[in-house]
Amino acid sequence: MRKTEILILGAGLSGTLLASQLEAECYSGEIVLLDARTDFTREQRWCSWAKPLPVLNPVVKKSWQKWSVLDWHFSTTQSSPEMPYRQIYAPDFYNYFHSRWKEQNQVSLFLGEEVYRITESLNAVEVLTNKGVWRAKIVFDARSSFPSYLKTRSALYQTFFGFLTEFKQPIFDAETITLMDFRLKGAPDSTSGVNFIYILPYSANEALIESTSFSPKPCSFVAHQRLLREYIEENFGADFVVKREEKGMLPMMVARQEFECGSRVFRIGTNGGAIRPSSGYGFHRIQRQVSQIASSLIKHERLPQGFFSLKYDFLDSIFLELIALDPIAAKKSFLKMFSLDQPDALIRFLMDESSLADDAKVISVLPKTPFLKALWRHLSRRLLKSNDSQETDLALLDSMDEPSRRLAA
Ligand SMILES: Cc1cc2nc3c(=O)[nH]c(=O)nc-3n(C[C@H](O)[C@H](O)[C@H](O)COP(=O)(O)OP(=O)(O)OC[C@H]3O[C@@H](n4cnc5c(N)ncnc54)[C@H](O)[C@@H]3O)c2cc1C
Structure with a gap:
């Protein structure tokens, strides 16, 4: 049986960032990353307006200060010199960290190692893979797949x-x-x-x-x-x-994913609910999540719990209702939002950093009637759900396979 202090399952964006953030903060224990993949050259880039963590500076190679949105009748270009839209190209990112870890001993990367099962006991966690068993003090599950119950319920x-x-x-x-x-x-x-x-x-x-x-x-x-x-x-x-x-x-969809799924097993990244429901942006949230986790581990503090604000869940729920209910009004709303005369307020809103004044600015440009309808539909659903929740949840559980049932429970 192989042993380590921290075991990270999934060496994608969140797993790799957590390991590199721990390394940057001089975490003293051994860190092991496992991934089923062996090829990290797949075409992918992550873009965000959020200020990148310093560990990412060597791989931020492209940024833009201006953006445009348009349809057949309208077009606008805005700029945000203070908060440029930065891109990281995934193959560069993996290449940089993989080469770096070859030169030192603290982070070890095992590729082609697929995780099958996680079992927690009182003092440790055992992880079964296609190559054997790992034993670790703490496990971070950064495997990207969305639980199937999310897919079943996705709006x-x-x-x-x-x-x-x-x-x-x-x-x-x-x-x-x-x-x-x-x-x-x-x-x-x-x-x-x-x-x-x-x-x-x-x-x-x-x-x-x-x-x-x-x-x-x-x-x-x-x-x-x-x-x-x-x-x-x-x-x-x-x-x-x-x-x-x-x-x-x-x-x-807005679905709270528990961060803690055992006293020694924690979900991060997509698996930990880091994708913003209304936009699909997750890069900024993943950076915030791994940075908070790393800083707690360094200080030997209890790991933080709530990473993402309920405010954005609520606002995103209404926006998703609007897209489903009235796609034309949703399209108009996107155009209005991205034409806001204070683009930085919008960017803070998109990156989960907005003040109430920023929220008010964004909300003030949105078409009122379609949003009120979407809000009403959202509230009615919530009301119906709280009446029927037990019945609905049981029906849903019946339709799930065993692993999803365990996750949903
Ligand atoms: C094509 C694409 C582009 C995106 N662009 C942006 C963007 O521009 N901006 C933004 O904010 N967000 C973007 N996102 C959303 C999000 O930021 C990314 O999906 C991001 O990669 C999520 O990071 P993650 O660590 O959760 O998952 P991933 O980066 O997908 O990493 C998960 C890892 O787990 C491994 N794995 C899975 N199952 C197993 C197993 N059983 N055993 C071992 N390993 C396993 C996988 O091989 C993978 O390497 C994009 C998403 C996609 C799909």
């Missing part, structure tokens, strides 16, 4: 599919990202929802162009791909090559 899904494109002609303004371009002829498929194009320009000739949907059922990647090609050819011409592809799917 909406965010799906996206993107091409990293290169054009012969200069096409893009390399200083300005397009957060949402609603000028689409149709939707990826027949499901109604909010559909838009997201563009990260790297130069005048190169950009990641992504088709994104917030919809009641997940849109297929094939449908996204078709729509994306149509959009690109119509707006930028057909003279381009696709260098790489990026895709993803995230459930969009």
Whole structure:
């Protein structure tokens, strides 16, 4: 049996960041990271307006101060020099930390090691993998998969599919990202929802162009791909090559994930509820979560519990209702929000750092009637749920497989 002090299951964004944050804060114990994957070159980037943790400075290589949002009738460009939109390219991130850990002994990385089972006893935790058993004092479960009960209950899904494109002609303004371009002829498929194009320009000739949907059922990647090609050819011409592809799917719903799932086992990252339901952004929350955990471990304090504010859960619930109820009003709301004359207030709102004054500014530009309807629907649901909760939860539990049932319980 192999032993360590801290065992992190899943060496993705949150697992890797927690290990590197502990290392940066001079944690004295041994840290082991396990991941089922062996290949860390998959196309992915994490973007955020949040100030990155210092450990990330060597891998933040791209940032933009300006963004635009537009539809057929309206377009605006805003800028936030104080809080640029920063990108970390996942293959660079993994390459940097993996190389670093080869040079020192504190963090050990075991790849191709799939976790099957976690068992907690009084003094330790045992983790069964395809390569044997690990025994650790504390385990952080950073495996990304969403529990299946989240998928069962999810109100909406965010799906996206993107091409990293290169054009012969200069096409893009390399200083300005397009957060949402609603000028689409149709939707990826027949499901109604909010559909838009997201563009990260790297130069005048190169950009990641992504088709994104917030919809009641997940849109297929094939449908996204078709729509994306149509959009690109119509707006930028057909003279381009696709260098790489990026895709993803995230459930969009407010569901509290318990951080603590034993006295020595804790969930972090996506698995710990770090994805903001209304946007799919999780990078800022993951940074905050790992930094608080690392600082408590260094000080030998009890680990913090509530990482994410209930305020955003409440506001996001209403926004998700609005997207499901009235996608056109939701689209208008996005346009209004991103045209706010104080962009920094909006950014703080998106990054979970807003004051009440910031919240008021954001809320003041939103269309009132559709939001009141969404609020009413949300409150009615809550009321119905509290009356029927036992019945609903039992029905839900019946429909689940065993691991999900345990998680839900
Ligand atoms: C394509 C994509 C782009 C995104 N872009 C952004 C963005 O720009 N900004 C933003 O804020 N958020 C973004 N997100 C959301 C979120 O920030 C990311 O999903 C982020 O990677 C979540 O980190 P994580 O550690 O929870 O999961 P991951 O980074 O997915 O890491 C989980 C790890 O667990 C491993 N694993 C899973 N099961 C097992 C097992 N049984 N045994 C061992 N290992 C296992 C996986 O191999 C993986 O390496 C994006 C999500 C996706 C999918």
